[in-house]
Amino acid sequence: MKAKVLIRPKEGILDPQGKAVERALPALGFEGVSQVRVGRLVELETDDPDALAELCEKLLANPLIEDYEIELNGGAGA
Amino acid sequence: MRFGVLQFPGSCDDRDAVEACGRIGESRLVWHEEPDLDGIDVVVVPGGFSYGDYLRPGAIARFAPAMEAVARHAEAGGAVLGICNGFQVLCESRLLPGALLTNESLHFVCRQVDLVVESADTAFTRECRVGDRLSIPVKHQSGRYFAPPDELDALESRGGVVLRYTPGSNPNGSVRDIAGIANERGNVVGLMPHPEHAVDALTGSEDGLRLFASAAAHAAGRETTGVSA
Numbered sequence: 001m002k003a004k005v006l007i008r009p010k011e012g013i014l015d016p017q018g019k020a021v022e023r024a025l026p027a028l029g030f031e032g033v034s035q036v037r038v039g040r041l042v043e044l045e046t047d048d049p050d051a052l053a054e055l056c057e058k059l060l061a062n063p064l065i066e067d068y069e070i071e072l073n074g075g076a077g078a
Numbered sequence: 079m080r081f082g083v084l085q086f087p088g089s090c091d092d093r094d095a096v097e098a099c100g101r102i103g104e105s106r107l108v109w110h111e112e113p114d115l116d117g118i119d120v121v122v123v124p125g126g127f128s129y130g131d132y133l134r135p136g137a138i139a140r141f142a143p144a145m146e147a148v149a150r151h152a153e154a155g156g157a158v159l160g161i162c163n164g165f166q167v168l169c170e171s172r173l174l175p176g177a178l179l180t181n182e183s184l185h186f187v188c189r190q191v192d193l194v195v196e197s198a199d200t201a202f203t204r205e206c207r208v209g210d211r212l213s214i215p216v217k218h219q220s221g222r223y224f225a226p227p228d229e230l231d232a233l234e235s236r237g238g239v240v241l242r243y244t245p246g247s248n249p250n251g252s253v254r255d256i257a258g259i260a261n262e263r264g265n266v267v268g269l270m271p272h273p274e275h276a277v278d279a280l281t282g283s284e285d286g287l288r289l290f291a292s293a294a295a296h297a298a299g300r301e302t303t304g305v306s307a
Binding site: 013014016017020059060062064065 | 133134137170176177179180181182183184224225226251
């Protein structure tokens, strides 16, 4: 089964990458963009979708600093 | 006294660490696939970019066979020092609390910093006194120490903050100017600055030697008493 895992910095944690992107936008003429946060997307195929949450907790995300969402088969999942 | 310095694909300060430890005792590299640390008294997890820093710095290295041996060594009271990427590995391994985030500035910083010893009650600072200042270089892009406020309070109240950047010299935005921390027993220490690059007056400072000398004293104490410190 195909799955996507979206990982992003936890709310309240300073994301300097997001800030840098946000500061660059006005120079390109894009005004009014704020609260930019940069995360990452992991695409994978798995035989055991039930193990995805544990896989995220142990490797894909660091739960201390990151939140994650799992999306199965193109639909929202656990 | 035998020091073992781990070597992952992508480590780059391993040889300097072997050279630094070699000024205090015997010292050798430990390849990341070695499953045990027999005969090693002090483990150093060195700086660099283990596994290319893929995913997050330290995230992959924690699964190396040698890291399982490091966890057993730490559990038995043996001394473990994580330097820079090694600190990140120890946090990812949960041998130390917290995490290291990208520097507030987003820049790679490389400069000499002044540190204050906050705890002399660890395997790597027992030859220091609280309040001592150490001049040691930093060089990293992901060195911003972070832990949630309640964990930080717990860390501070048990004396787990070992080193702090002096006021105004915090190079990365670390919370509460934290440069190095220890586990509860004080035998596992992680820090962002590089003591292995501060072992000779010729290159600016030999303050880093005090950490390795402390570890040797710690290990000698364990041998004498037969008790895990």
